[in-house]
Amino acid sequence: MTTTATPPPRTARATATPPEQRKRGQRGGPAYIFLTPWILGVVLLTLAPMAVSLYLSFTDYNLFDPPKWVGLRNYSDMFTADPRYWRSVGTTLLYVVVAVPLKLAIALGVALLLSNTRKAKGFYRSAFYAPSLLGASMAVALVWRALYNDGGTVDELLSSIGIHTGGWVSDPHLAVFVVALLSAWQFGAPMVIFLAGLQQIPADLYEAAALDGAGRWRRFVSVTLPMLSPVVFFNLVLETIQSFQVFTPAFAISGGNGGPADSTEFYTLYLYERGFTASHMGYASAMAWVLLLAIGAVTLVLFRTSRSWVFYANEGA
Amino acid sequence: MATTVPDVKSAAGLKNSSGLKNNSGRTRTAAIAKHLGLVAVLLVLLYPLVWLFATSLKPANEVLTSLKLLPSHIEWSNYTTALDGISGVSISRLLLNSLLISVGSVIGNVVSCSLAAYAFARLRFRMRGPMFGFMIATMMLPHHAVLIPQYIIFNKLGMVDTYWPLILPKFLATEAFFVFLIVQFMRGLPRELDEAARIDGCGPFRIFWSVVLPLTRPALITTAIFTFIWSWNDFFTQLIYLFDPEKFTITLALRNFVDQSSTSAYGPMFAMSVISIVPIVLFFFAFQRYLVEGMATSGLKG
Numbered sequence: 001m002t003t004t005a006t007p008p009p010r011t012a013r014a015t016a017t018p019p020e021q022r023k024r025g026q027r028g029g030p031a032y033i034f035l036t037p038w039i040l041g042v043v044l045l046t047l048a049p050m051a052v053s054l055y056l057s058f059t060d061y062n063l064f065d066p067p068k069w070v071g072l073r074n075y076s077d078m079f080t081a082d083p084r085y086w087r088s089v090g091t092t093l094l095y096v097v098v099a100v101p102l103k104l105a106i107a108l109g110v111a112l113l114l115s116n117t118r119k120a121k122g123f124y125r126s127a128f129y130a131p132s133l134l135g136a137s138m139a140v141a142l143v144w145r146a147l148y149n150d151g152g153t154v155d156e157l158l159s160s161i162g163i164h165t166g167g168w169v170s171d172p173h174l175a176v177f178v179v180a181l182l183s184a185w186q187f188g189a190p191m192v193i194f195l196a197g198l199q200q201i202p203a204d205l206y207e208a209a210a211l212d213g214a215g216r217w218r219r220f221v222s223v224t225l226p227m228l229s230p231v232v233f234f235n236l237v238l239e240t241i242q243s244f245q246v247f248t249p250a251f252a253i254s255g256g257n258g259g260p261a262d263s264t265e266f267y268t269l270y271l272y273e274r275g276f277t278a279s280h281m282g283y284a285s286a287m288a289w290v291l292l293l294a295i296g297a298v299t300l301v302l303f304r305t306s307r308s309w310v311f312y313a314n315e316g317a
Numbered sequence: 318m319a320t321t322v323p324d325v326k327s328a329a330g331l332k333n334s335s336g337l338k339n340n341s342g343r344t345r346t347a348a349i350a351k352h353l354g355l356v357a358v359l360l361v362l363l364y365p366l367v368w369l370f371a372t373s374l375k376p377a378n379e380v381l382t383s384l385k386l387l388p389s390h391i392e393w394s395n396y397t398t399a400l401d402g403i404s405g406v407s408i409s410r411l412l413l414n415s416l417l418i419s420v421g422s423v424i425g426n427v428v429s430c431s432l433a434a435y436a437f438a439r440l441r442f443r444m445r446g447p448m449f450g451f452m453i454a455t456m457m458l459p460h461h462a463v464l465i466p467q468y469i470i471f472n473k474l475g476m477v478d479t480y481w482p483l484i485l486p487k488f489l490a491t492e493a494f495f496v497f498l499i500v501q502f503m504r505g506l507p508r509e510l511d512e513a514a515r516i517d518g519c520g521p522f523r524i525f526w527s528v529v530l531p532l533t534r535p536a537l538i539t540t541a542i543f544t545f546i547w548s549w550n551d552f553f554t555q556l557i558y559l560f561d562p563e564k565f566t567i568t569l570a571l572r573n574f575v576d577q578s579s580t581s582a583y584g585p586m587f588a589m590s591v592i593s594i595v596p597i598v599l600f601f602f603a604f605q606r607y608l609v610e611g612m613a614t615s616g617l618k619g
Contacts, residue, residue: 030440030520030521030522031436031440031441031442031445031521032436032442034432034433034435034436034440034521034525035432035433035436035442035448036432037428037429037432037433037488037489037490038429038432038433038436038452038489038490038496040489041429041486041489041490041491042451042455044470044489045463045467045486045489045491046455046458046463046491048466049462049463049465049466049467049470050462050463050466052466052469053462053463053465053466056465056466063469063472110355110358113351113354113355114355117348117351117352117355119352120352124355124359125609126601126605126606126609127359127362127363128358128359128362129605129608129609129612130362130601130605131362133546133597133601133608134366134594134597134598136547136550137549137550137568137593137594137597138550138552138568138571138572138575138590138593139369139571139590139591139593139594140365140366140369140590140594142571142574142575142586142587142590143365143366143368143369143587143590144365146372146583146587147365147368153368185362185365189612192609192612192613193612193613195613196613237457241457241459244459245459245460245461247552247553248550248552248553251552251556251575252575255575256572256575268461271461272553272556272557275464275465276468276557281465281469284465285465285466288459288461288462288464288465289462291459291461291462292458292459292461292462295457295459299457
């Protein structure tokens with residue numbers, strides 16, 4: 001219908017606009033004017049910096065003297081001679097592996113609870129979403145540090161049921177989980193996306209399944225999960241990428257130095273320390289590139305595995 | 318057949334037919350249990366915020382010795398201490414600095430992202446597909462990959478310890494998330510409007526300004542609010558670029574409390590924390606619809 005409708009306006013336009021302007025429109029001249037800020041940003045603030053940072057990663061650079069070429073030394077130091085580096089890798093991976101599934105599981109669970117609620121649905125949705133806006137703030141990170149500190153609310157609650165931790169924040173084994181729990185607290189953002197996904201599952205699929213005698217659980221496994229899998233995948237990729245870059249809560253909960261005993265020295269924290277406190281810009285650039293490649297690799301792996309578990313309804317039809 | 322379907326539905330307790338319409342005892346108990354569960358989640362979620370507010374009013378000796386949420390008496394002096402600010406910089410100055418950065422970022426993002434989005438959503442040009450793909454890819458790019466060279470560039474330009482490194486990138490549409498959000502919104506607008514304007518002799522600029530942009534208002538509001546809140550919350554970039562206490566933001570001021578392990582400063586620290594999140598809370602209450610909807614639509618069409 002649209003194809004038959006378009007030709008008349010085309011000819012009308014041809015007579016209405018001066019030929020010169022029309023020509024430019026076809027070449028894309030105006031488009032590039034609209035894109036100028038974005039193109040400048042891409043070239044000056046993304047592509048060029050990435051190239052520069054790749055170059056710097058092969059140098060010794062302290063911001064004051066000119067960069068000195070050292071070949072692969074930053075990388076070999078990082079991988080073979082820097083236990084702190086590996087410690088930060090381990091901390092970050094542990095955090096990602098704990099925080100992402102925890103956050104997504106809570107988000108999915110609450111979204112399922114909410115999806116067929118009618119009363120006050122909008123209120124719950126907004127209220128659950130609020131922490132996602134506040135969670136990145138320094139203020140909330142400070143609250144979490146206090147809550148999980150020695151003598152803080154969580155510590156006292158656990159003590160009252162006989163579990164004595166002496167405060168999670170000062171325990172090298174537990175401190176990283178404080179950051180993970182703060183991340184889980186912000187489950188509202190993926191939850192909202194899950195909810196929107198749940199609403200798009202056609203109701204007749206559930207009716208057909210019910211007619212075939214499928215119970216509540218069966219309908220969840222055979223209808224909800226496959227139909228929702230693209231949204232699960234989207235959230236998984238997004239949250240994973242974001243989790244690798246966590247900084248503010250890690251900074252606040254670790255007391256700004258990755259403590260106790262470097263147990264909360266996340267990758268980004270160590271990168272900051274190397275680059276901006278110790279002025280080893282070359283080494284920090286190498287770390288940034290390894291982070292970029294690692295995130296790229298993890299994303300790629302997620303996309304590869306997604307073929308076996310993500311179901312796209314319109315592909316089958 | 319039509320008569321059997323409702324029976325099966327209600328027997329299976331289907332989501333579309335259960336709930337309030339169906340007043341059988343079982344579904345009503347289930348609904349109550351569900352609401353109890355949701356309220357429980359809500360209480361756990363809100364506890365840290367209530368705790369923050371309560372602690373900001375507690376006398377110093379009660380912060381850690383008492384598990385009671387409410388203070389024995391309200392200690393306003395925490396707030397008067399917080400109002401003094403830090404290292405001689407008053408809190409109004411800190412808030413004003415934060416506001417300046419956030420408003421600058423909002424203007425930058427709304428202008429540059431809507432321009433780019435219009436080109437991607439409505440105009441034809443060579444390399445549109447690859448460029449759009451690249452824009453999506455930059456959404457996933459970790460900030461740290463460009464951090465150090467950007468710092469070096471701004472350092473060379475003499476812009477370190479100014480607000481330029483915090484605001485200028487926003488005018489160059491570096492936050493691709495918002496370009497994508499606005500593109501998705503513009504794609505939903507009927508093309509017939511553009512077409513009609515074109516027949517009336519409007520060029521792309523006129524169409525953008527008079528037709529598309531006014532209709533894109535909800536997406537622009539979403540962009541503005543998210544940008545404001547994210548810039549307000551931002552810590553990392555401010556930590557790197559700002560050194561002069563006179564230029565500190567409220568977030569950087571809170572940083573001063575981070576390495577203090579003593580709990581004596583808890584009252585003023587949390588009073589300042591409360592003040593620092595007031596704008597976010599106000600924005601949330603005023604615009605929550607835009608925020609939640611914006612999140613839902615941008616996430617779904619990926």
